[in-house]
Amino acid sequence: MSALTMPAAVIIARGKVEVQEVFEPHPGFGEVRIRVHATGVCGTDLHLLEGHFGAKFPLIAGHEISGVVDELGAGVLELKEGDQVAIDPNLSCGQCHYCQRNLFQHCVHHEALGVTLPGGFSRYVIAPARNVYQAQGLTLDQAAFAEPLGCVAWGMRRLKPESGSTALVFGAGAIGLLLMQGLLASGCSSVTVIDPVESRLELARALGAAQTFAPHPELFQELCDLHPYGFDITAEATGIPEVVESLAKYTAVAGKILVFGVAEESIRVQISPYELFRRDLTMLGSFALNSSVPLALEWLRTGRVRVEDLITHRLGLGGVEQALNLKANPGMAGAQKVLIQPWETV
Ligand SMILES: [Zn+2]
Ligand SMILES: [Zn+2]
Known part of the structure; x- marks a missing residue:
């Protein structure tokens, strides 16, 4: 089997983003692969670029991810190829003091896609099936707001x-x-x-x-x-x-x-x-989101929260650096939400 590669925007060092070819990932047990439709750029990405939040490089950032299920690992029960989905990027252990008290966002062993694990500034991303939510009735642009919302x-x-x-x-x-x-x-x-x-x-x-x-x-x-x-x-x-x-x-x-x-x-x-x-x-x-994606998706589905007009920029992977600059100076550029669309060329 030949190992295929895909482009990803990688933070290679503090303040430095580069589009590189990396190996395409495949899902392990209980995981799915998602073909990324869009990944929102957020202040957290800027903090990571600046080396805050304990960022370790190289890192593929991007945690506001929507896409289509593309490959299933063993043991996935509820998802199938072609499902349109939103992702909760926060991974918790389920075993620690806080997880046992339903405070998953405070998990002692917390990891997050796009923060400590490869994220959505990439054509494919791997996520545990338990973090992947069906987004029927929504556009994939809307689904990219599941995390911030x-x-x-x-x-x-x-x-x-x-x-x-x-x-x-x-x-x-x-x-x-x-x-x-x-x-x-x-x-x-x-x-x-x-x-x-x-x-x-x-x-x-x-x-x-x-x-x-x-x-x-x-x-x-x-x-x-x-x-x-x-x-x-x-x-x-x-x-x-x-x-x-x-x-x-x-x-x-x-x-x-x-x-x-x-x-x-x-x-x-x-x-x-x-x-x-x-x-x-x-x-x-109020910290992070603790199992609140379903409520966010419901607000989007019912039109009680509208996000289309918040999208001011759409850029390909080559635009991640520009997107982070916009983020650093949002008022100047009139930028609200910048979406990275990894399958578009800039
Ligand atoms: Zn965010
Ligand atoms: Zn935990």
């Missing part, structure tokens, strides 16, 4: 918005706009969105934002005039410390604050414990 779904499972809640979201990048739609799909009556880029605010309104504002010196006063008692839920998808720090003052008594963006690990912010106490505030974090 799954993170929003987990955030909502943590937050448990009461129906009719008002919400305020800082950040209208791809994740912010998924978060906004997730809040609406989870019972919020209105979401107000803040972002400095007008084109993003326009998209936010088209996708259901009640009101949008660019940050400006009188923003707090302006929002106070409109919502004198604050918002039931405040959230940020920016990772910006000043934004995290500001959330409490916009939050209503007995309200909830969701820290959703990824801040630099070394960042510290000032929070008033007295304010949390005095105003009955709840502050929540």
Whole structure:
């Protein structure tokens, strides 16, 4: 049997991506091979390129993957060749302290496609069948959002918005706009969105934002005039410390604050414990997605979350480097979600 090769965009060293020919992978027991349709580019990929998150090179990144099942390993029970699928890239051991408590995203032996294992910036990817979800009724472009939207779904499972809640979201990048739609799909009556880029605010309104504002010196006063008692839920998808720090003052008594963006690990912010106490505030974090792909796919299927308009760029494997540059400077280029389509030549 001759070993076939395929092109893949490989991070060969810190800051260096190269399209290389690598051996085509084949599935082992309980695994399937997926012919990749599209892989979304995300901030995590940029962190990996910069050598954060314990990245080990060479690495084929890309963890927001959709495609078609192409080859079955032994012991696969539910999938067949030709199935259109979405992937949860997070692999957990099922045996550790956290897995035994259904906190799979905190698995002590956690691995992830595109982070520690070969990912979707490649024509084929191998995934355990248990991580592969049927995507009938969806386009494969939509299915490529299963992972980031799954993170929003987990955030909502943590937050448990009461129906009719008002919400305020800082950040209208791809994740912010998924978060906004997730809040609406989870019972919020209105979401107000803040972002400095007008084109993003326009998209936010088209996708259901009640009101949008660019940050400006009188923003707090302006929002106070409109919502004198604050918002039931405040959230940020920016990772910006000043934004995290500001959330409490916009939050209503007995309200909830969701820290959703990824801040630099070394960042510290000032929070008033007295304010949390005095105003009955709840502050929540939300990490990864813990079995939330089914909810994400349901939102997509029912049209409660729309993602087509978030796709601003489609590039082949040769475009991974450019995609990461866009990611580093998103406001500048008007980039929202960049999809890598490994079967397209750039
Ligand atoms: Zn991601
Ligand atoms: Zn585990």
